[in-house]
Amino acid sequence: MKCNYCSNEAVYHRKISNEYVCKIHFIKTIEKKIRKTIRKYRMFSPKDKVVVGLSGGKDSLVLLYNILELQKRYSDSPIVEAILIDEGIEGYRTESIDIAERMCREWKTPLHIVLIKNIFGKSIDGLIPNLKDLNVNACTICGTVRRRLLNDKAFELGADCLAIGHNLDDQIETFLQNIVRNDLKQILLHPPNGNVKSDKKEIIKRIKPLMAIPEAEITLYCYYKEIPIQVTPCPYVEGYYILRKKIQDFINILGNQSPEIKYNLLTMNEKLIEQVSINYLKKELDQKPKKNGVCKVCQMSCGLNRDICYYCELKKELNLN
Ligand code: SF4
Ligand SMILES: [Zn+2]
Numbered sequence: 315m316k317c318n319y320c321s322n323e324a325v326y327h328r329k330i331s332n333e334y335v336c337k338i339h340f341i342k343t344i345e346k347k348i349r350k351t352i353r354k355y356r357m358f359s360p361k362d363k364v365v366v367g368l369s370g371g372k373d374s375l376v377l378l379y380n381i382l383e384l385q386k387r388y389s390d391s392p393i394v395e396a397i398l399i400d401e402g403i404e405g406y407r408t409e410s411i412d413i414a415e416r417m418c419r420e421w422k423t424p425l426h427i428v429l430i431k432n433i434f435g436k437s438i439d440g441l442i443p444n445l446k447d448l449n450v451n452a453c454t455i456c457g458t459v460r461r462r463l464l465n466d467k468a469f470e471l472g473a474d475c476l477a478i479g480h481n482l483d484d485q486i487e488t489f490l491q492n493i494v495r496n497d498l499k500q501i502l503l504h505p506p507n508g509n510v511k512s513d514k515k516e517i518i519k520r521i522k523p524l525m526a527i528p529e530a531e532i533t534l535y536c537y538y539k540e541i542p543i544q545v546t547p548c549p550y551v552e553g554y555y556i557l558r559k560k561i562q563d564f565i566n567i568l569g570n571q572s573p574e575i576k577y578n579l580l581t582m583n584e585k586l587i588e589q590v591s592i593n594y595l596k597k598e599l600d601q602k603p604k605k606n607g608v609c610k611v612c613q614m615s616c617g618l619n620r621d622i623c624y625y626c627e628l629k630k631e632l633n634l635n
């Protein structure tokens with residue numbers, strides 16, 4: 315089969331649009347889609363300082379590469395920088411730090427590595443023995459701390475936005491996971507484009523430019539662009555991901571039969587947020603008017619029904635700095 319855009323042989327069939335593409339046009343269509351998402355949601359403009367949260371995994375590297383290429387087109391764009399949070403997980407982080415350092419060197423991008431242990435007093439490995447009593451898993455702690463440290467470092471670097479490498483599969487898995495958990499608030503807090511509005515300058519706008527790209531296409535893009543992929547899995551991943559893995563399998567079974575399903579879920583995620591958020595927040599304000607939504611400890615946003623944010627609560631319960 316020939317490519318729809320040139321006379322080369324096609325290497326990929328994009329079922330959703332029934333497009334056949336060669337290697338060159340596969341790469342071009344992915345990059346175009348990322349730019350289109352950035353434009354559609356007005357994620358950033360050439361004059362904005364963009365900081366990319368690197369996990370060392372394929373998604374965030376693809377994201378960094380594309381943002382660098384985009385900002386390079388404008389001579390007055392601020393330098394794009396990258397942040398990597400080192401959780402201190404033995405045997406897992408070393409490989410991704412290695413990859414991130416190598417690619418940032420190649421792409422001439424400043425990389426800032428933040429050690430959880432230096433800020434939080436203990437690494438994730440060091441916290442594991444304390445978790446049983448709290449009935450939380452490693453990922454809850456790791457995710458909460460990582461989000462905060464990424465935000466704080468991005469703020470310190472003067473970022474206008476923090477780009478995160480969530481792809482289409484990540485987004486709809488999170489959406490369905492929150493549906494089965496009956497957790498509307500989490501759905502509202504995780505919009506597909508990443509942006510949760512805040513008046514506080516310390517809370518950096520988050521963006522997800524890969525939100526419309528399926529994971530399988532990102533993997534193929536990495537292969538063609540020779541972007542390395544980490545192979546070592548996190549040792550704590552299994553317990554946390556049991557539900558997520560089942561949801562992932564479910565979506566993939568449906569997606570194989572009807573390729574539009576993933577995009578339908580993404581659209582539904584957006585529509586639901588649009589329709590529900592105003593009423594939901596209004597109701598919450600009516601019911602719980604006493605709290606101002608600011609954490610008493612760190613002064614960051616914490617939701618209208620809390621006195622302190624989850625990050626500070628964890629620190630308190632774990633007796634950390
Ligand atoms: S799997 Fe869990 S513990 Fe491991 S890096 Fe991811 S969030 Fe952290
Ligand atoms: Zn082609």
Ligand SMILES: [Zn+2]
Nearest residue numbers: 609612623626
């Ligand atoms: Zn707090």
